[in-house]
Amino acid sequence: xxNDDRFPIPREWxxxxxVMLADSVARWAExxxxxxxxxxxxxxxxxxxxxxxxxxxxxxxxxxxxxxEEVEPLSATTxxxxxxxxxxxxxxxxxxxxxxxxxxxxxxxxxxxRLSERxxxxxxxxxxxxxxxxxxxxPDGARESADGLHGLTPQVTARATDGGWSLHGRAVRPxxxxxxxxxxxxxxxxxxxxxxxxxxxxxxxxxxxxxFLKTGLHSSVNADLDLRxxxxxxxxxxxRGWAPYREVLxxxxxGCAATASGALLATHGIVDDWCDSRVIKGRxxxxxxxxxxxxLLGEIGGLTATGRILMVHxxxxxxxxxxxxxxxxxxxxxxxxxxxxxxxxxxxRAMELMASAGYATEWNLERYWRDVRTxxxxxxxxTVGPMDLARHYFGCGNL
Amino acid sequence: MRAIxxxxxxxxYLSPMDRHLGEIIRRWADEEVIPNRRRYDEDWKDHHLIExxxxxxxxxxxxxxxxxxxDLGGLGLGHSSYLGTGGFRIFEEVARADSAIAVAAGxxxxxxxxxxxxxxxxxxxxxxxxxxxxxxxxxxxxxNAMTEPQGGADxxxxxxxxxxxxxxxxxxxxxxxVINGHKLWPTNSGGVADLFGVVCSTSPGSSxxxxxxxxxxxxxxxxxxxxxxxxKAGMAADRNSDIWFEDVRVPAWYRAHGPxxxxxxxxxxxxxxxxxxxxxxxxxxxxxxxxxxxxxARLLYRGRPLKENDDIAGQLSDFAATVQTxxxxxxxxxxxxxxxxxxxxxxxxxxxxxGRAFKLLACDLAVKSLRQxxxxxxxxxxxxxxxxxxxxxxxxIVQLWMGGKQLCQMEVARHYFDxxxx
Numbered sequence: 001x002x003n004d005d006r007f008p009i010p011r012e013w014x015x016x017x018x019v020m021l022a023d024s025v026a027r028w029a030e031x032x033x034x035x036x037x038x039x040x041x042x043x044x045x046x047x048x049x050x051x052x053x054x055x056x057x058x059x060x061x062x063x064x065x066x067x068x069e070e071v072e073p074l075s076a077t078t079x080x081x082x083x084x085x086x087x088x089x090x091x092x093x094x095x096x097x098x099x100x101x102x103x104x105x106x107x108x109x110x111x112x113x114r115l116s117e118r119x120x121x122x123x124x125x126x127x128x129x130x131x132x133x134x135x136x137x138x139p140d141g142a143r144e145s146a147d148g149l150h151g152l153t154p155q156v157t158a159r160a161t162d163g164g165w166s167l168h169g170r171a172v173r174p175x176x177x178x179x180x181x182x183x184x185x186x187x188x189x190x191x192x193x194x195x196x197x198x199x200x201x202x203x204x205x206x207x208x209x210x211x212f213l214k215t216g217l218h219s220s221v222n223a224d225l226d227l228r229x230x231x232x233x234x235x236x237x238x239x240r241g242w243a244p245y246r247e248v249l250x251x252x253x254x255g256c257a258a259t260a261s262g263a264l265l266a267t268h269g270i271v272d273d274w275c276d277s278r279v280i281k282g283r284x285x286x287x288x289x290x291x292x293x294x295x296l297l298g299e300i301g302g303l304t305a306t307g308r309i310l311m312v313h314x315x316x317x318x319x320x321x322x323x324x325x326x327x328x329x330x331x332x333x334x335x336x337x338x339x340x341x342x343x344x345x346x347x348x349r350a351m352e353l354m355a356s357a358g359y360a361t362e363w364n365l366e367r368y369w370r371d372v373r374t375x376x377x378x379x380x381x382x383t384v385g386p387m388d389l390a391r392h393y394f395g396c397g398n399l
Numbered sequence: 400m401r402a403i404x405x406x407x408x409x410x411x412y413l414s415p416m417d418r419h420l421g422e423i424i425r426r427w428a429d430e431e432v433i434p435n436r437r438r439y440d441e442d443w444k445d446h447h448l449i450e451x452x453x454x455x456x457x458x459x460x461x462x463x464x465x466x467x468x469x470d471l472g473g474l475g476l477g478h479s480s481y482l483g484t485g486g487f488r489i490f491e492e493v494a495r496a497d498s499a500i501a502v503a504a505g506x507x508x509x510x511x512x513x514x515x516x517x518x519x520x521x522x523x524x525x526x527x528x529x530x531x532x533x534x535x536x537x538x539x540x541x542x543n544a545m546t547e548p549q550g551g552a553d554x555x556x557x558x559x560x561x562x563x564x565x566x567x568x569x570x571x572x573x574x575x576x577v578i579n580g581h582k583l584w585p586t587n588s589g590g591v592a593d594l595f596g597v598v599c600s601t602s603p604g605s606s607x608x609x610x611x612x613x614x615x616x617x618x619x620x621x622x623x624x625x626x627x628x629x630x631k632a633g634m635a636a637d638r639n640s641d642i643w644f645e646d647v648r649v650p651a652w653y654r655a656h657g658p659x660x661x662x663x664x665x666x667x668x669x670x671x672x673x674x675x676x677x678x679x680x681x682x683x684x685x686x687x688x689x690x691x692x693x694x695x696a697r698l699l700y701r702g703r704p705l706k707e708n709d710d711i712a713g714q715l716s717d718f719a720a721t722v723q724t725x726x727x728x729x730x731x732x733x734x735x736x737x738x739x740x741x742x743x744x745x746x747x748x749x750x751x752x753x754g755r756a757f758k759l760l761a762c763d764l765a766v767k768s769l770r771q772x773x774x775x776x777x778x779x780x781x782x783x784x785x786x787x788x789x790x791x792x793x794x795x796i797v798q799l800w801m802g803g804k805q806l807c808q809m810e811v812a813r814h815y816f817d818x819x820x821x
Contacts, residue, residue, distance in 0.1 A: 129777050131779075148702070212783070280553075359633075360631050
């Protein structure tokens with residue numbers, strides 16, 4: 001049975017283009033990733049770089065993501081359908097494309113050639129927890145300086161210059177692919193409002209550090225950046241203000257939710273295959289037919305089915321409303337949090353069923369388990385996410 | 400006093416050597432393991448980086464001699480009335496540094512429990528094995544060869560299957576056992592162990608406990624073949640592989656005890672495995688608590704340290720409650736092992752069931768808490784430089800081993816609810 005029949009989604013919202021692209025990406029996934037990963041494991045150079053080249057070139061995702069005079073930019077539902085299939089093959093590639101898509105939506109046509117000269121892939125640099133002693137601590141323990149962007153500290157600061165701004169930051173950590181991205185979407189604080197600047201990876205004053213080790217997402221090679229007075233102009237300012245910034249985040253979350261949904265589809269496939277060849281209690285009872293096992297399988301199936309549906313609903317919402325207002329953004333946070341958390345729960349349950357087979361690299365399950373966990377930490381959906389939701393749903397104005 | 404020493408444990412249960420043992424293992428952990436452990440994952444195949452830490456622990460600190468009687472060069476823990484609580488402290492401290500090192504070291508004890516522990520000491524086998532572990536300046540490892548390709552958790556499912564799924568056979572020829580079979584996954588396989596305790600059947604297919612046999616096989620015996628180590632999500636310091644036994648011959652007296660008693664005392668092996676799992680859980684949580692305390696004081700959210708935010712503090716309180724609960728449960732179970740007069744023999748069904756229940760709860764709490772710890776740190780949580788993610792990756796297998804979570808649940812249900820057909 002095909003995944004679309006087993007885990008149905010609102011098909012009426014998917015254009016013919018979306019279905020065709022998803023099918024095309026699914027074939028790419030089997031050919032370029034699934035069939036080759038036993039040999040190359042998580043080797044970026046041997047597996048992921050050629051796979052990416054094929055996806056962007058042969059499958060045509062590069063043109064589709066950029067859009068252009070003859071190519072309409074991808075709709076949210078089409079993007080979601082494609083990234084779900086990418087995520088099914090490799091969560092890290094899905095996250096990388098979610099970053100790329102979120103930035104590219106904001107890039108005006110005249111800026112594209114300059115940004116894309118070294119490649120098609122980009123990475124977001126979002127605010128996070130600052131590190132170091134609080135400066136100017138007040139009597140209640142709070143720092144006296146500005147509250148940042150909803151309490152988060154931009155990793156990059158912008159200083160006004162004659163022709164624009166100069167960007168500064170030390171050990172700035174992108175969401176992914178810092179070592180290989182062609183350009184970055186850097187979020188900073190301009191007069192209390194978020195702003196997103198596009199900066200090419202070869203910009204003067206930008207230094208890319210050595211790749212660092214992380215739990216998963218090895219198909220994007222991440223590294224910290226140092227920015228020492230990187231000059232940017234108004235042309236590089238892609239987004240300024242809360243509404244367009246929320247839109248960027250909403251689209252990024254959609255890409256991540258689609259990727260996580262793909263990881264759940266992959267999990268279902270792995271567990272399904274594994275269970276087929278197992279018996280339990282030495283009595284030739286098929287593993288699947290044991291009620292305790294079945295209860296966990298049911299949980300995995302339910303998480304996959306609901307994750308998919310929610311993700312497509314989010315895509316539909318962004319297609320119709322854009323994602324800039326608070327309600328859309330809150331919906332994006334809520335759904336992405338549910339889908340990513342569901343993917344992690346499903347992977348945990350799958351590993352509990354497969355035990356050591358799930359823990360070993362041979363069955364590929366543990367790779368998704370590490371990848372989704374890494375994605376979850378980067379999105380901060382369990383710490384900052386609830387604050388975003390409370391702010392919108394309960395009007396908590398001081399969070 | 401370090402913050403982790405303030406996590407309560409029942410002080411009245413502790414062995415007289417608790418402080419001394421704790422201090423020397425913690426010093427080893429802080430000096431030799433913790434500064435290096437984030438590089439262990441790349442060393443999973445060769446153990447070049449890991450071996451020096453093992454050498455100190457097993458040889459210099461004497462861990463591999465602990466169970467053997469004093470007159471054979473051992474430290475006599477096998478007849479100590481603090482074997483449970485003393486062992487718990489040791490492996491809690493080791494796991495605080497690296498749970499994979501803890502399991503690799505702990506499993507050295509596992510097959511030896513069958514013959515070194517009072518009241519079922521097999522003196523002849525102890526004498527035979529003691530020089531290997533006690534008269535050497537290199538780390539020596541042992542392994543329990545249990546799991547088989549066809550059965551997975553069935554080997555550990557003793558109450559229901561009675562060993563009937565064991566396909567590794569032991570046939571008596573003259574005064575030798577001839578062993579044939581294929582095992583998977585033992586800790587310390589992949590070329591590490593010098594000695595295997597092999598779970599096999601003298602009559603494959605039989606569920607008669609008298610046909611369950613536990614036989615010692617030196618790893619260099621002709622006919623023993625070990626595969627290369629598996630690559631895994633974590634636990635780099637613990638190597639696992641396939642092992643094949645093809646017409647492997649060992650003396651008849653290498654069987655631990657004999658018909659019926661091998662089956663009986665093997666349950667004590669399970670009990671100690673559960674206690675070890677609880678100690679590993681506690682150690683991992685203690686260190687994660689240390690790491691979280693440092694990071695949540697350093698990272699800032701809303702202009703103040705992460706831990707000073709009410710929402711974050713709420714999650715930190717959940718974590719602290721888990722550490723506290725797991726540590727008390729673990730020491731309680733270790734104490735039960737020490738006080739046989741009050742709680743029964745360590746091979747009794749009751750002790751196994753209690754251990755399963757404690758492990759089930761502790762592992763579920765720890766898996767949830769470690770995931771939460773990563774989330775609390777944002778992108779820092781999945782940074783290999785931060786070590787929290789290593790504990791998360793390493794620990795998951797603790798929840799999965801010894802028959803997996805589902806077998807654990809079934810044994811608990813059988814005991815506490817008298818389920819008769821599970």
